[in-house]
Amino acid sequence: MAASREKKRDPQASLALLWGEQEQPRRGPKPSLTAERIVAGAIGVADTEGLDAVSMQRVAADLGVTTMALYRYFPGKAELVDLMVDSALGTPPASVRAPAGWREQLTEWARQCWALYRRHPWILTATAVRRQLMGPNQLAWLDAALAALATTGLTAAQQHDTFLLVIGHIRNLAQQLVHADAEGEAEWNRLAAEVLERHGHRFPALAAAIDAGAFRPQDDDPLDFGLERILDGVACLIDRA
Numbered sequence: 001m002a003a004s005r006e007k008k009r010d011p012q013a014s015l016a017l018l019w020g021e022q023e024q025p026r027r028g029p030k031p032s033l034t035a036e037r038i039v040a041g042a043i044g045v046a047d048t049e050g051l052d053a054v055s056m057q058r059v060a061a062d063l064g065v066t067t068m069a070l071y072r073y074f075p076g077k078a079e080l081v082d083l084m085v086d087s088a089l090g091t092p093p094a095s096v097r098a099p100a101g102w103r104e105q106l107t108e109w110a111r112q113c114w115a116l117y118r119r120h121p122w123i124l125t126a127t128a129v130r131r132q133l134m135g136p137n138q139l140a141w142l143d144a145a146l147a148a149l150a151t152t153g154l155t156a157a158q159q160h161d162t163f164l165l166v167i168g169h170i171r172n173l174a175q176q177l178v179h180a181d182a183e184g185e186a187e188w189n190r191l192a193a194e195v196l197e198r199h200g201h202r203f204p205a206l207a208a209a210i211d212a213g214a215f216r217p218q219d220d221d222p223l224d225f226g227l228e229r230i231l232d233g234v235a236c237l238i239d240r241a
Helices: 002-006 011-018 035-049 056-063 067-071 077-089 102-119 136-149 156-178 182-202 204-211 222-240
Strands: none
Touching (some): 056 067, 077 102, 077 136, 102 156
C-alpha cells in the first residue's frame, strides 16, 4: 500500500504543508514526531546517498518509527520532497540584499545559490519538474534576485529572463557536479589522448586548444566566467534601456 501511495501526488497537500496551512490536531497528546524532524531526516539521507535513496520506509527506519507514522504527516514521497527542497534552501542570507549595485547583489545571490547546489546536489533533480510547487523559501530566493534588478530600468520580463539565465548557468554547473567521476574522467582523457594522437591532424583547432591547456583543470570557481559574461550582457542591455 505504501508503494502505491508514493506514486500519487497531491498538489493541495504540498501547498498546505509548504505554507503551514494544514489542519492541526485539536486534541490528544503532543506528537513526538514532527514534519520538521521528518524533513531533516530525509535531507540527511539525500545529502549522503542521493534523492533516489529517500523513501518513506527508509526515513521512517532512520527515525525509529513505523512507515505509517510518516503518512500521518505526508501523503507520500513527492510531498516530502517538496518540503525538503524548501527547507534545504532556507531563506536568502542578508548579504544578497545588502546595499550595493545590481551587479554586486546578483553576483552575491548567484554565489550563495551555487553554494546551496554544491551542499545539496539532489536539489537539481528535485526541482527538475517545470511546474514544481514553490514554498516560501524558494519564492524568497526568486524575490531577492528580482529585487536586485528592480531599479535597473529593465522590464519585468527582462528581469525574469535575467534570473533564468543566471539560475540556468548555476544548474548547468550543478549537473556537471552530479555526474562528476574522477576515475571515469581520467580514463576518458586517456582514450581521447590516444585518439587525437592518431587523428589530431584532422582537427587542428581542437589539437591546438588542447596543447594550449584549454581542458586542463582550472583553479578558478567554475561559476565565475559564465556569470561574468551573463552580467556583462545584462549591463549592455541596461545601458541601452
